[in-house]
Every structure is written in C-alpha cells, then in structure tokens.
Amino acid sequence: APRSLCERIKHFVRSDHFDLAVGLLVTLNFFTMAMELQYDGLQAGYDLNMRFFDQTAETAWPWALDFFQVCRTIFLVFFTSEILLRFCFLRTEFFKTPFNVIDFAALLASIIELFSWTLPIDPTLLRLCRLAKLFRTIRVLKVSGMLDSLSLLARCMSSSGLTLVWSLLFLLVIQLIAAMIVCYMVRPYLENQAEDETRRQEVYKYYGTFTIAVLTLFEVFFANWAPACRVLVENISEWYSLLFLVYRCGIGFAVINVVNAVFVQQTMQVAKGDEEVLLMEKQKAEEKYLKNIGKIFQTLDTSGDGLLSWPEFELLLNDTKLKFVLDKLEIAAGDLKTLFDLLDDTGDGEISVDEFVEGITRFKGAAKSLDVGQLLLRSRRLERGIMNLEQHLLPESERNHTKNRASTA
16 A cells, blocks of 8 residues: 555655755755854954955955855754654654754754844854754764765774773873973973073973973874974984984884774774674675676677577687686686576576576585585485385386385385
8 A cells, every 4th residue: 555645754754865865964064164164264364464364254255144144044944844854753762862862952053043143142152052063964974874884984983982092091191101201301401590591491392391291292292293302402412312213113103003903903893793794795795796797698698689599608618708707706617508508497598687697696606515405305305206106107016015125124
C-alpha cells in the first residue's frame, strides 16, 4: 500500500539524505559567518590605521550588511523548520542525540542574535551566541555515514580520545621539566648586574618567567626554535646550541614520532575491528570486482547482442591482456572450453550477462571447503538416487539378493 504524505516526510527526516541537505546548509552558514568576520576585520583595520586599509568596511563592501541580515533570516527559517520536523517525529528521542541538542542550542543563539538589536544585551553575550552557532558545523560529521573516509576518521578520533589526552599530558610534563631546567640555567645571567641590560631584556622576553619559558619551549618543540636558540647563543654561551640540538632531535623527533606511531596503530586497530568499516570495504571490493567482470564481458561481446558465443569467448586464447585480467581476478583460464561449458548453465551455447557474472563469481579462486562439502553432498544424493533406481529396475530375485548382500556387508 502506498505510504501517506506524513510517513514519507518522516522517512525523509530520518534518512541520510536529509542529514546531507542540512550539512550543506550548515556549510553555507559557516561561510557567511566567515564573511562577517572578514567584514569586521576590514573595519578594525581601518580604525587602527593599518596599512592598505584606507576605507571603511561599508565603503569596501556596501552590500554586506543587508546581505548578512538576509542570510541570517533565511538560515534561521530553515534551521527552525529542521528542528521542528525532528522534534515532531522523534518526540522524546530528540534530546537523546547529542547532535540534536547542539542544534537546539545553536538555534536559540541565532534567535537571540536576531533580536539583539532591539534588546539591552551585552555585546559579549552576543559574541558568545555567535560562538555557539559555530557548534552547528559539527552536524556535518553526522553525514559521515554517507562518506566512508569521513566516517572512519570520526570513529578513529573518538576511539583515540584517551590516547590523545595521555599524549598531551606526557608532552606537557616534558615541556614543564625542560622549562624549569632552562630557567635555572639562565637565572644567574638575568640577575648579573654586570651584564648589559639590553641583552638581559632580550633573554628575559623568552625565558624571564616560568610561564614564558614554557611557551617558548612549546614554540621550540613544534617549529619556531631558531629565535629562542639564537637569543641564548648570542647573549650567554654557544654551548646552548648543543642543548637545543639534543632537545630538538631527542624530544622533537623521537617523542613526536612515537606518539604518531601510537595514533597510527590505534587507527589501524579501529579500522580492523570496526564491523561497519569491514563491511564497507567488503562491499567496495565486491563492487569493483563485478565492475571488472562487466568490462571483460563487454570486451568479449564483439557482436553487442548481450550474449557470448564460443567464437567470441575464444578470443581469450590470443588476448594476453584479458588473460592477465582473469588471473588478477583469480579466475583460472587454462581450459577455456571447460570454463565456457561451466558458465553456460542453460546449455544453449551462449552465455548471458547474468550467467557470466554469476559463474565467474562462483569459480573465483581455489575450491573452498564449503564447495567441497556441497560436492560431496550432491554425490551422496546422486548415489542414493542411483541405488533407488536400481532397486526399482532390477527383478525381484536380484533385488532380494542385493538386499541380502548389503545386509551381510
């Protein structure tokens, strides 16, 4: 029976296509918010008399304010409709999904922002409302069920959360210890009144306090290590270059590579143990295999009638490329006549597309234990059938003699 309009809408709201459409709208909303930040940045550059910012944002983008207001209204209507549809069909289950809670909070932020111009609201609260809207972009991850790579990435990130926390804590401990060591080493230089004050100020900018030293060593750890090293080498001692080389090579390379290896191993374990990922990979392999079989059939079907005759199938004898493709698909093409007869289930001397695909898939690779078991089962059934036929065809005397011989045996 055909489904009613309400049932069709409910099915669409629960489908991945609806999530994909919402994800696209969220992406468009994200870009409009980025344009608003760019507009605010142009105005801030003009107010600060920055170079190349010689006109106001309204002069540079005269259409921007009206465009942003229209976009806010349109997105608010769409997202409000989405929330209402989900709530109508999900009811109490609506708030059990984290994505729906995030969407609901982002919707409230959008409503507050829309009416904030007529209400006595603190600008800081308005900025927080805009920040809450950014969490709606997480909805894009919801469509990861339709994007295999994104789905695997999301699962790996969620499963690696604890590993990430311990890795950050481990790196933080290393940075704290290194910062304390450097602070103790440069403290005598900073307190030495005989040294040039300007030089001491340069060192102080990088290692003056413990917190500044921690920030500096984080810069050294991840990339920008040259200025932090030069300020010690040029002002205190060249031996600090050896310290930085040991720190960068021993910590920057070794530890980071170990952490990367841990994350790679975690990702591989998730990929191997995730049933959905394994199912998607198997489906992809089967689709690719069937696609290659279809290409072989089209190549052999020179007549274009959708059927393979023996003269067409015989092309495999001289076509080394097709033989190579069959070998790659784990199809033994040694005796082509036998393979043709096996593929021709109907025995009419022609192979259809379905017969070709089904037969090639069935004969893929070596014989499996299940195939051998099926063959033995059919052989036993055939043997029993022949014995029953003999019992019906033999005379009565020979039939009794056969029974007696069988009972004696």
